[in-house]
Amino acid sequence: MNKHWYHYLWIWSLLYFGLGFFNILFSWLGLISFALPLIMAIFFGNKRFCNRYCDRGQTLRALGQLGFSRRKDMPAWMKGKAFRFGFMVFFFGMFGSVLYTTWLVYSGIESLQQVVSLLWTFHFPWEWAYSGDVSPWTAQFAFGLYSLMLTSEVIALVTMLLFRPRSWCVYCPMGTLTQLICQAKSPNLPE
């Protein structure tokens, strides 16, 4: 396999989580990973982001090459449409919850929670990463997005270890959504 510049995009993942650890506001950069695949799917009708430019995909590929994956088959239910669509709805529901919490803080109904939640269950204090320089809602969204990105990264890494390197890509909510967009743009493709 020829090495291309995008094979090094795993560095972006490291930078993202590293910078967010020290300053939570960097987690806003995660919106790039939300916007780019959608732009490519909506305007160009392709999944080039998943194929090449996804930093998580490149991280999983690189770790797989280093031998961290058992390279076993995924269970059939995990690659079925029910799970993929169900996980997509759940994931974007959780993103909606992040937006809702941000709105509550913005409107003064709730106060800023300086915690990072892992797997929507375990809450870790993260006060050192916010110095109070920006409005609380900006920080609240950053904490929420970082939690979501960290949780999905952990799930991706676990399935990489258990199954094949890019198992996450099979049920990645953004991948499923962009595939649906591409199908809507070009229905009834020939064999």
Next chain:
Amino acid sequence: MGERITKKLSPRYAVPDRELCAACGACEDVCPLGAIAVYQGQFAKVKETLCVGCGKCVRECPASIIKLEVRA
């Protein structure tokens, strides 16, 4: 002189399951001949005449939906 050169196709080639494909592009990345690619962001498609049946895509596909089949 006058020798007829014919391209011999390998006996096997990769066949992805279009219905189950997540179009992640993992196969595209490892194919040494560029014989497999995600088509219109929807599913992996193989150029049968280019595929030599090396099986790299079969081993890489996270959903294990690519099989090697014998050419008809």
